Amino acid sequence: MEQLLVPMLCTVDKVIDETPDIRTYRMKMKDPDLLEKFTWMPGQFVEFSLLGHGECTFCIASSSTRKGYFDCSIKRAGIVTADIHSNVEEGMDIGIRGPYGNWFPVDDIKGSNLLFVGGGIGLAPLRSLIQYCIDTRKDYKDFTILYGARTSSDMCYKEEIEEWKKDPSLKVFLTIDRPEDNWKDSVGVVPKILEEVVKPEIKNTKVITCGPPIMIKYTLASLDKLGFDPKDVITTLEMKMQCGLGKCGRCNIGSTYVCKDGPVFTYEQMKSMPDEF
């Protein structure tokens, strides 16, 4: 077991300030051999070690179809993440274990229209899937992206969103909670905009949604109301994970291990799990 808990060393290539409390760390493996071999599917996560401070679970926010690096977008929420924000600079070494977990069912969603619904930092795992789907475009039909944040400065990946807006094959809807000067897109919480502005087509559409627990709760309720089949709604579950290997017992919900059977679940699967989260 002890060997399984030893991380691989990565160097931080770039630090990008996305919002006042979210930073993206672009990393690459130090060992060139590993750099070649390290690959992952969208939705998987890694255990990010700031040696001496602690280890956290973060999803990989970029797709492995874009080679040579991987991104982790980290929100300053607790003690280790605060340490990461204060201490990690370009050129520093980070320990990475992974990739762990299951991934978004990229095969099951082939041939469908895709609706991505994200909120706040929830766009990070979605971005990995969006990039993957853009890079394998012919396998899917129409793309719609709905992304909401508290304010315009709380939006992640602002530059990339501008590129998505320019892409004629993507429909992009943005929303913030309260009106702001110079804001031309929607105003309102994500579930409301989903129902009133996006008005998604149910037929042959799969929905993939990630965000803070409260947004997910109301978004799932809206999707129910709109008539989506729980089998077609895919989300990620947040439960404290530590080892990522199905051994430490932290992420159990019933007999499910979130780090092995998840973190990606369909809404139908979530409904059958004990109501603990």
Added chain:
Amino acid sequence: MNYTNQIQEIATKLFAEGKIDVFVGYRQNLFDENQVPCLVTDPADISKLVFTEKSVFNLSNYLKFEHTRNKRVGLVVKGCDSRALNLMLTESQVKRENVYIVGICCEGVLNEKGEKAQNCVECVMPDAVVYDELLGSPTGKREYLVNADIKELAQKGLTERADYFENVFENCIRCNACRHSCPLCYCAKCCIDQETSSLFHGANTSSSAMHALMTWTLHLAGRCVDCRNCEKACPSHLPLHLLHKQNEMVIYENFQQHLAGMEKDDRGAFYKYSMSDPDDFIM
């Protein structure tokens, strides 16, 4: 020593008069002669309550938890238990008007071997010091005795003592039962559990055990009432009383014979300033 009937009567009366939400007492264990704490919320369960010389656990500990927080509590306390309660009252952990205290003039409890427990033999105050109702006849404060094991330990050389305690720390499994069963360890998040304390955090090594136990001992200095909840809770049977009794002796000798929780509004040994405090170590 048997106050079973009186306690059942008091609990019945308190529930009938609507004065309490929960009564904390003892009940018989299902599988041996020991007693365990019993939190009664339904008057139908009052018949489970007992009180004899096997009523050992310091019930003031239950005032820390969610079942009694912001509720009106009826509580049974012996001498040492009530001293801990006194400190909890002074340290603003409990509101006096929320607790109906049934004080006992304790005759001493028995240990696992069936003999009078060591802390009862050396007891300084068997009568409850704070109460709404007192059961039994008070016998008053007794002479302070230095703990027998401390006296024995003092005969040993430093190396021998160091080896002894190293063995103690080696056997500690960092389960924190001692801390959770001590009424005076009420911090919502213990300093040792803080993620920022990288020295203590995490590993169950003997050095982390030493840090944890010594920090705990120092935080209890002048506040420990020698109820031995900690020692009985410890699954490794560590002699935790040695750590606390040593501090108690030093404080008694140097700080105007201070003993924890004896008086109302007692704020511990280090909150008072006296002209006779030792100062020979100050240049």
Added chain:
Amino acid sequence: MSFSIFETDKAGLEKFYTEVISKNETYAPVEAFGKFDYKRVSSLSECMPDSPIQTTMSVKPLFFPKSAKVMKFREDSSGTTLSDTDQDHLAGKRVVLGVKHCDARGLQVLDAVYKWDYIDLDYQKRRENTIIVSTRCDKADTNCFCTSLDYDVENSDAHDVKIVNGLDGKIYIKAVTEKGDILVKSSSIQHPASAAAPEEISKHYKSFEASFRLKMNYTEINEKLQKQFDSIAFEEVSKNCISCNTCAFICPTCHCFKISDEKVRDNGVRYKSYDSCNNGYFTLMAGGHNPRSVKYRRWRQRSMHKFVYYKERFGVNLCVGCGHCAISCPVNISIFDVVNHVANSPAVLQNA
């Protein structure tokens, strides 16, 4: 395949133990502060290998220690380096004496999670290199209920050598596995048991089985518990709990751990050590969300994991009925009482 059965007497058994200790790295129950734990011994006088000595920690720490170093690291101006820790002192070939049947079964139960998917090689090695010698208890302790669960106590293959104090006054040393057979055959006690041995061993079992105070219908309890997730009974059974970590640490099958780093200036060590789901911070996430901040939820998780979830996932019950938890718990909460009370309570919905 049948393995050796020898018969001997008290003196012969002592000789057997002495030989084992002199020829092998041996662990046995050793006394410290009035209770017993498995420590390395070099002579029979240091230990009491006849179970049932109620040890505090069970045999689990010899395979899954309370604290283990994962790696060392160094961060200085020249960069970061990771290095191996010291050699695993638990991985050598060794014999453990005086292991109770329930503790040995606990290891079999742990095998399921450690051999699943990411295989824990360190644990595997320790298991392969260890020979377990068990004495069957003559009678049950007040909190034991091993015969009520989902495993065959009489014919358990969790240990390698079984020692039975026959009711006829003889002591039977029975090899259960090939590893055990080699150990038994290598001793100087070469007195094959008489033809009556299997029957005597069986008689002993029947007398042992009859001595239990606690019995339950496991299948029924397991089925009933599955419907009790929202039961208000969890609130009642967890009232006395003081949320320390004792029950999980001393349980032979609990395996939750935490990973922590300790660093002083440039050098650091990563540790893996015991943790418990009864801990108030177990599910605490950054940002403050804590699904199991309330005590009854932690007790629900603990009891359901032990009696329902692990069985569902791995096919074996996570509790082995040893009773260690009830004895070590500061307020003597017994998981037997908890699951029986909850299973048999009318299912009343929690008001969240």
